[in-house]
Amino acid sequence: MKILEALKEILPEERVSTNHTVLEQHSSDESYHTPHLPDVVLFPENAEEVSRIVKVADKLEVPVVSYGLGTSLEGSMIPHKGGIMIDFTLMNKIVEVRPEDFLVRVQPGVTRVQLEKELRKYGLFFPVDPGADATLGGMAATNASGTTSVKYGIMRDNVRDLEVVLPNGTIIHTGNLAAKSSSGYHLNGLFVGSEGTLGCFTELTLKVHGIPEYSMAGRAAFDSIDNAVAAVISVLQAGIPVARVELVDEQSIRQINAFSETDYKEVPTLFFEFHGNEAGLEQDIAFTKEIVKDSGCKEFVFESDTAGKKRLWEARHNAAYAYLHGNPGKKQMVTDVCLPISELAGAIKDAREAVDSSGLLGGIVGHVGDGNYHILLMVDTENPMEMEKASEVNEQIVQYALARGGTCTGEHGVGIGKQKYQRKEHGEALDVMQAIKATIDPRGLFNPGKVVDMKS
Amino acid sequence: MKILEALKEILPEERVSTNHTVLEQHSSDESYHTPHLPDVVLFPENAEEVSRIVKVADKLEVPVVSYGLGTSLEGSMIPHKGGIMIDFTLMNKIVEVRPEDFLVRVQPGVTRVQLEKELRKYGLFFPVDPGADATLGGMAATNASGTTSVKYGIMRDNVRDLEVVLPNGTIIHTGNLAAKSSSGYHLNGLFVGSEGTLGCFTELTLKVHGIPEYSMAGRAAFDSIDNAVAAVISVLQAGIPVARVELVDEQSIRQINAFSETDYKEVPTLFFEFHGNEAGLEQDIAFTKEIVKDSGCKEFVFESDTAGKKRLWEARHNAAYAYLHGNPGKKQMVTDVCLPISELAGAIKDAREAVDSSGLLGGIVGHVGDGNYHILLMVDTENPMEMEKASEVNEQIVQYALARGGTCTGEHGVGIGKQKYQRKEHGEALDVMQAIKATIDPRGLFNPGKVVDMKS
Numbered sequence: 001m002k003i004l005e006a007l008k009e010i011l012p013e014e015r016v017s018t019n020h021t022v023l024e025q026h027s028s029d030e031s032y033h034t035p036h037l038p039d040v041v042l043f044p045e046n047a048e049e050v051s052r053i054v055k056v057a058d059k060l061e062v063p064v065v066s067y068g069l070g071t072s073l074e075g076s077m078i079p080h081k082g083g084i085m086i087d088f089t090l091m092n093k094i095v096e097v098r099p100e101d102f103l104v105r106v107q108p109g110v111t112r113v114q115l116e117k118e119l120r121k122y123g124l125f126f127p128v129d130p131g132a133d134a135t136l137g138g139m140a141a142t143n144a145s146g147t148t149s150v151k152y153g154i155m156r157d158n159v160r161d162l163e164v165v166l167p168n169g170t171i172i173h174t175g176n177l178a179a180k181s182s183s184g185y186h187l188n189g190l191f192v193g194s195e196g197t198l199g200c201f202t203e204l205t206l207k208v209h210g211i212p213e214y215s216m217a218g219r220a221a222f223d224s225i226d227n228a229v230a231a232v233i234s235v236l237q238a239g240i241p242v243a244r245v246e247l248v249d250e251q252s253i254r255q256i257n258a259f260s261e262t263d264y265k266e267v268p269t270l271f272f273e274f275h276g277n278e279a280g281l282e283q284d285i286a287f288t289k290e291i292v293k294d295s296g297c298k299e300f301v302f303e304s305d306t307a308g309k310k311r312l313w314e315a316r317h318n319a320a321y322a323y324l325h326g327n328p329g330k331k332q333m334v335t336d337v338c339l340p341i342s343e344l345a346g347a348i349k350d351a352r353e354a355v356d357s358s359g360l361l362g363g364i365v366g367h368v369g370d371g372n373y374h375i376l377l378m379v380d381t382e383n384p385m386e387m388e389k390a391s392e393v394n395e396q397i398v399q400y401a402l403a404r405g406g407t408c409t410g411e412h413g414v415g416i417g418k419q420k421y422q423r424k425e426h427g428e429a430l431d432v433m434q435a436i437k438a439t440i441d442p443r444g445l446f447n448p449g450k451v452v453d454m455k456s
Numbered sequence: 457m458k459i460l461e462a463l464k465e466i467l468p469e470e471r472v473s474t475n476h477t478v479l480e481q482h483s484s485d486e487s488y489h490t491p492h493l494p495d496v497v498l499f500p501e502n503a504e505e506v507s508r509i510v511k512v513a514d515k516l517e518v519p520v521v522s523y524g525l526g527t528s529l530e531g532s533m534i535p536h537k538g539g540i541m542i543d544f545t546l547m548n549k550i551v552e553v554r555p556e557d558f559l560v561r562v563q564p565g566v567t568r569v570q571l572e573k574e575l576r577k578y579g580l581f582f583p584v585d586p587g588a589d590a591t592l593g594g595m596a597a598t599n600a601s602g603t604t605s606v607k608y609g610i611m612r613d614n615v616r617d618l619e620v621v622l623p624n625g626t627i628i629h630t631g632n633l634a635a636k637s638s639s640g641y642h643l644n645g646l647f648v649g650s651e652g653t654l655g656c657f658t659e660l661t662l663k664v665h666g667i668p669e670y671s672m673a674g675r676a677a678f679d680s681i682d683n684a685v686a687a688v689i690s691v692l693q694a695g696i697p698v699a700r701v702e703l704v705d706e707q708s709i710r711q712i713n714a715f716s717e718t719d720y721k722e723v724p725t726l727f728f729e730f731h732g733n734e735a736g737l738e739q740d741i742a743f744t745k746e747i748v749k750d751s752g753c754k755e756f757v758f759e760s761d762t763a764g765k766k767r768l769w770e771a772r773h774n775a776a777y778a779y780l781h782g783n784p785g786k787k788q789m790v791t792d793v794c795l796p797i798s799e800l801a802g803a804i805k806d807a808r809e810a811v812d813s814s815g816l817l818g819g820i821v822g823h824v825g826d827g828n829y830h831i832l833l834m835v836d837t838e839n840p841m842e843m844e845k846a847s848e849v850n851e852q853i854v855q856y857a858l859a860r861g862g863t864c865t866g867e868h869g870v871g872i873g874k875q876k877y878q879r880k881e882h883g884e885a886l887d888v889m890q891a892i893k894a895t896i897d898p899r900g901l902f903n904p905g906k907v908v909d910m911k912s
Contacts, residue, residue, distance in 0.1 A: 100689065100798040143638040154636045156645070157613065172885040177861030178794040179826040180610045182599040182649050182869045184882050184907065185889045189612070189645025193638050210695035233556065239666035241732075276697075277743075280736020287733075338634040342556040370635040405633030413638045426640050429628040432896065433641045439891045451640065 003060050003084075004040060010052045015043040015090070026067055026085045030132070032331040032381050032390075033075030033416050038065065038085035045090050047163060047171050047202035054200065055169040057084055057445060064167075065447050066196040068109065068138030071130075073334050074415025076142060076195045081448045086200060088137055094118050095203065103160060103177060104208050108137025108201045124208045127152030130411065131317040137201045142413040143193030147316065150369030151243040151275065152209060154411070156192040163203035164191055167441040177205065190436070195413050196447040198440045212275035215243070216285060217309040218302035220270040220292045225249060225352065225364070228268045229345040231295035232368045236341065238291055240284050244273035244313075245369040247348075252319050252363035252376070259322030260315040265299065270368075271316050273309075319365050323376050327361065330378040333390045336418075337401035338372035338410030347400055351375055354396045358389045372410035414451045422452065459516050459540075460496060466508045471499040471546070482523055482541045486588070488787040488837050488846075489531030489872050494521065494541035501546050503619060503627050503658035510656065511625040513540055513901055520623075521903050522652040524565065524594030527586075529790050530871025532598060532651045537904045542656060544593055550574050551659065558664050559616060559633060564593025564657045580664045583608030586867065587773040593657045598869040599649030603772065606825030607699040607731065608665060610867070612648040619659035620647055623897040633661065646892070651869050652903040654896045668731035671699070672741060673765040674758035676726040676748050681705055681808065681820070684724045685801040687751035688824045692797065694747055696740050700729035700769075701825040703804075708775050708819035708832070715778030716771040721755065726824075727772050729765075775821050779832050783817065786834040789846045792874075793857035794828035794866030803856055807831055810852045814845045828866035870907045878908065 007016050017023075018040050028035035039062075044050045057064045063083030070077065079085055092109035099122045106115060113133045115126050128139060130146040138144075140162065145154035152158070161175035174187035191198055222228040225247070232245055248256070253266045272288065274281050289300055303309045324332060339347050348364060355362040355375060366373025375397065379390045398408045398421055408414075408421040423430050433452045437444075444454060463472050473479075474496050484491035495518075500506045513520045519539030526533065535541055548565035555578045562571060569589045571582050584595060586602040594600075596618065601610035608614070617631035630643035647654055678684040681703070688701055704712070709722045728744065730737050745756055759765045780788060795803050804820060811818040811831060822829025831853065835846045854864045854877055864870075864877040879886050889908045893900075900910060 098796065098798065100693070101796040102692075103796065143642075145636055145638075149636060153613075156642065157609075166888070170884050170887075172883065172888060174885060176863050176881070177796040178828075178857075178863045178866065179797070180601055180605060180794055180828065180866050181863035182601075182792075182865045182867050183863045183874060184870065184878055184886065185892060186599075186612065186642075186645040186649055187885055187888060189642040193642055210693070213695060236558075237556070237666070239669060276732075277736055277739045279739040280733055283733045283735040336638075338636055340554065340557040340559065340633040341635070342554065372634075372636065401634075407632050407634045407637035407639045409638045410634065410636050411638050414640065418639060422640055425632070427628065428626050429630060429643055430640065431626075432622070432628060432643060435895045436641060436892060439895045440888065 003056065003062055006056045006060065007040065007042065007053065010049060010056065011042060011044065017041045026087065028078060029070045029072035029075055031073045031075050031417070032333050032379060033078055036078050036080040037082065038079040039082045041085045041087050043087050043090050047165060050086065050165045050200050050202055051169045051171055053084065053086065054165055054167060058168060058443065061443060061445065063445050063448050066137070066141065066200050068135030069111065069133070071132040071134045071138065072142065072415055073412045074417040076413050076415035076450060078416065088135065091202065097122055099124060101177065102208050103205055105203060105205045106136050107203055108135060110136050112136065112139070119208055123211050125211050126158070126206060126208050128155050128158055131320070136204055136206065140192050140201055140204055141195050143411070145411040147244045147246055147367060149367060150245060151241060156189055158207045159188055159192050159204060160207055161205035162188060162191050162201050164199040165202055166199045167443070167446050175205070193413070195415065195451050197437060197451045198446060214278045214281055215273060215275045215309070216281055216302060217271070217273040217312050218300055219264060219312065220272060220297045221265050221299040222268045222270070222297055225268045225348055226345055227296035228270050229348060229368060231270060231292040231297060233341055234291045234295055235288055236369060238287060240288055242272060242369060243275040244271065246271040246316055247364065247366045247368040247373065248316065248319065249364040252365050255322040255326050255363060256315045256319055259325050260318055262311065262315050271312060320376055323363060323378055327378045329380065331381050333377040333379050333394060334412065335375040335377070335394050335397045336409045336412040337397055337406055338370060339401050339404055339406035341371045343404040343406065344368060344371050348373060350400050351397050354393045358393050360386065360389055360393065362393070370410065416450070419453050459512065459518055462512045462516065463496065463498060463509065466505060466512065467498060467500065473497045482543065483534065485526045485528035485531055485533060487529045487531050487873070488789050488835060489534055492534050492536040493538065494535040495538045497541045497543050499543050499546050503621060506542065506621045506656050506658055507625045507627055509540065509542065510621055510623060514624060514899065517899060517901065519901050519904050522593070522597065522656050524591030525567065525589070527588040527590045527594065528598065528871055529868045530873040532869050532871035532906060534872065544591065547658065553578055555580060557633065559661055560664050561659060561661045562592050563659055564591060566592050568592065568595070575664055579667050581667050582662060582664050584611050584614055587776070592660055592662065596648050596657055596660055597651050599867070601867040603700045603702055603823060605823060606701060607697060612645055614663045615644055615648050615660060616663055617661035618644060618647050618657050620655040621658055622655045623899070623902050631661070649869070651871065651907050653893060653907045654902060670734045670737055671729060671731045672737055672758060673727070673729040673768050674756055675720060675768065676728060676753045677721050677755040678724045678753055681724045681804055682801055683752035684726050685804060685824060687726060687748040687753060689797055690747045690751055691744055692825060694743060696744055698728060698825060699731040700727065702727040702772055703820065703822045703824040703829065704772065704775065705820040708821050711778040711782050711819060712771045712775055715781050716774055718767065718771050727768060776832055779819060779834055783834045785836065787837050789833040789835050789850060790868065791831040791833070791850050791853045792865045792868040793853055793862055794826060795857050795860055795862035797827045799860040799862065800824060800827050804829060806856050807853050810849045814849050816842065816845055816849065826866065872906070875909050
């Protein structure tokens, strides 16, 4: 009660909610992880309000969790210790577009699609595309990436500055507007991917790119996943600057066809995209065709018009939803390892065998140009045996990756699901992370138990 | 004496030096900053030895400074509190090349040119090119960049993993071999650019690239710096993926011609390079020619053969040495600000005026595609009035950049010279940096007084 009173001194009543439906909306994400209610949901409108909220939380020792749109796949923002949930919905303004500088300044609640629409007016686009229409604040918190990262980098590469409210209420900037800097320690990199454990983001300055003069997209069909992966490696080796290269297995194409009403051939497929000038692309594509043919590509179909390209990428992005739609009542456990590319074929083969022997339905999609792939495992969260089997598959996949210099999470973040692998993956470097966490958030109130569990 | 005894238990006598000449060799860098002797110079051969050295330093509270080749331009490794200097000369092995993964593992004493030679055998190259033949360990410590960063990124973008000996002697890895990761806090980014203040690097895993199929280089001559800068902005706006675009002013071309025996037209010039496939480059170059002509380019001369391209970039890289050679007895104070590109023309104009009114000799060269430029100010370090004038020019240039969202150092690092701007540039974020420093190096023994001065 004391906390509610204190909060109502900061925000008007209508922006402080303990309504059960609202609490419930903020209790879960898109993952299989167990929901948990926050005690109160707040809707601040600016950094100053966030700072005041945080100071109250600090004084009364109440946990603080940030909420964008709840698209996490690892329970990153499930408030499993209750406390204050800060919802950034009302901080959704595109503050400034600086086309000459290829920069945009946004509030954390701006969504990817909202930004895309605005930038198009300037001939610009923001390249990080995790599929879901997440908020930019959430994407930065998770260090999201996606289909275009093979060319344009991940979230961390495209954040130039963050305005952050620290656990003590201080408002800092982690970067600047320059394209590069060797000044001070790299706080941008530290805060991106910290999943709300070190502070709340209240503004982001992002690097944007010119919409490419010309782009081409197509599907290359293979008779085996092995051949498809081998083709990707050959294309990368040849130095062809692909903008996207995605693996979609037979199973997943089938789900996509059913959901997106496409009629793609139901075989292991690579979805390609190329950006550049017309003459350059023609040469790149001719070369790519040659290479994938040598790796056993049976058919390479290009989408010639904008509508076809749009359909192709929507279909790819909807793969996860296609599985959910096709399997009512089930939830998804999505694996997310990333390995050095030379280890990818072996990893996928091992994963496929693990899924098959588990008896679970599971499809493979992946940002294979980065060595990152996902198994979309369909599970009934009420069925303990199924959940255990799925966990075993996930475990096997992670251990395979860690033994080969990979990471337990390429882009979904640690959240709850990858907590248990942090010590194994980082070794004594985890102590350094814990020390940093303890320094910046000494009371451990910011998204407690996530990323660095102080007990690990 | 106690420290020497302890060190001689770790290393054989010939790798522990207190010889005055050796101390003197490790007392300065390539900058104008005042030299200072270390007490002892050590030559370890592996991380284990470094860890043991560091533990002794910790116990006896002696400063520890790392030394690569001494090419810093900001006094980063001048041991101005004396103590132990760790020279990484003997740790100069290329441990592993993984061509399929576009990765190379090196010891910190490997130099850029040494690496380039080895990678060429695999059709690969490491893109970060600060000009000097620095060590990779030093380049990572400073977060170096250079002419190719506009396309391939800076040091921080190309470090996949570091083996670091922490101030307490623990050996950690800051990353992994995967192309991306959302696991844990981003220690790679934190340690790159920390200038030896958080630990010693004992191994680096770096991202490498395929040598481009085709490359073209040329010089575009302008009648004013303003026009040259305007041309760069237009080329970037048009989305042409230049691999390098360097501004060299009239003054600097004159020094280059004298030093490198070239006969380049002595006017403000842009040095361009393009990487890609032949057809794509032809289209890019045709488009670039059009754009620069609109911005007042008088002549665009392409180097058709490898020798011409090599000569061009050697001449550019030797610009700083050309000034030193042409002005015997003088040293260089090199400014290093980086600004959002829309502010670049104004910044350079302001800087040119500041130099002219100081009466000092000073030329402009710059990685203008990144918004980063240098004034090479020639100074007599024994002449206090000249030093003061140079400091005033540097100060004015930095303040101009900071007032416009820029940074005091784009690539040379903080060292001694940029210490005084840290509070102004980072505001309360500096407190976070200081807290991190205090956590990782609680006794403040690692390169004391650099990057984050605990008193600022």
